[in-house]
Amino acid sequence: MDASAARIAEHMNKDHQLALIDYLVVYGHVVHLDESSPAITNVDLEKVSIDYVSKNRAATFTIKWKDATEDEVIEVKEWSDIKAKLIAMAKYAAHKQGYAHTRLTQVFGPPFAYLIVAYPTLVLLAINSYDPTILPRIFGNDALFLKLVSYLPQAVPSAYSLFVEYSRKIGLVLYALHTIEIFKYTLPVLRKYRASKSVAWKWILMHFVEGFPVIGRLREATH
Structure with a gap:
């Protein structure tokens, strides 16, 4: 993995685990997913590969950008397009399940x-x-x-x-x-x-x- 790919993978694996889960569920039709397992292992201008565990078995699912349906129809032609593509995919995958693409983690107490x-x-x-x-x-x-x-x-x-x-x-x-x-x-x-x-x-x-x-x-x- 070159430097650009490594940065994308590190960022997604650290801060966007929910998106990786949604990619696997919607694009990969993965069931019985160990939700702590998804991790991007490879990303380039053609595809992204995600390792995961399902039913105690390790596997890899690869999504080709050109096949990844999302509402904004973003084409990946250079590295700068990948971020927008991943965000659009996250929104699409969450919406297909009836969810928001972000998780509520905060509790705001009364004044x-x-x-x-x-x-x-x-x-x-x-x-x-x-x-x-x-x-x-x-x-x-x-x-x-x-x-x-x-x-x-x-x-x-x-x-x-x-x-x-x-x-x-x-x-x-x-x-x-x-x-x-x-x-x-x-x-x-x-x-x-x-x-x-x-x-x-x-x-x-x-x-x-x-x-x-x-x-x-x-x-x-x-x-």
Whole structure:
């Protein structure tokens, strides 16, 4: 491999494993692929060769540029064309499977002000919706907690009592809406961008607690 080919192979193998997987699945019709195995071993002005493992067997698949269907119909005539060809192939191969050509790996948490104000309120709403006696059982006989409460204006405990009284009704409606939003928007986006389980569950949990503000952050993370 000459220097140009080596640079392309190193870059793709290090930073674009997802594209290599998609090339093998769509162009090579490879099944039972070990997704950690694909690696470009040769690239020139005519083709790219990818080594991989499937069903515990090593193999090589070669894609000729002239045979690689993609929407931009890029011809490889010189080394500078290969990058554009690989990107177009990655987009095409991902789209054919119903995916985006990039993977969602980031989790954007809420702004600090939202975290310290809205999150505690929404968590309290969830707890009181489930069982309004949980918190009194935990803190009702705690001397320090009762002393702190005694310093609060009378309006605060009164407002909290009202909050507890209507928590179940508010919570049922609010978290039902959040759940619908998750199934209608968040889950499809997480699938499209092939988020890992750990990343996906963080987004789902945030959406269940927060609701629609998560949609804006998810859009930011996928664009």
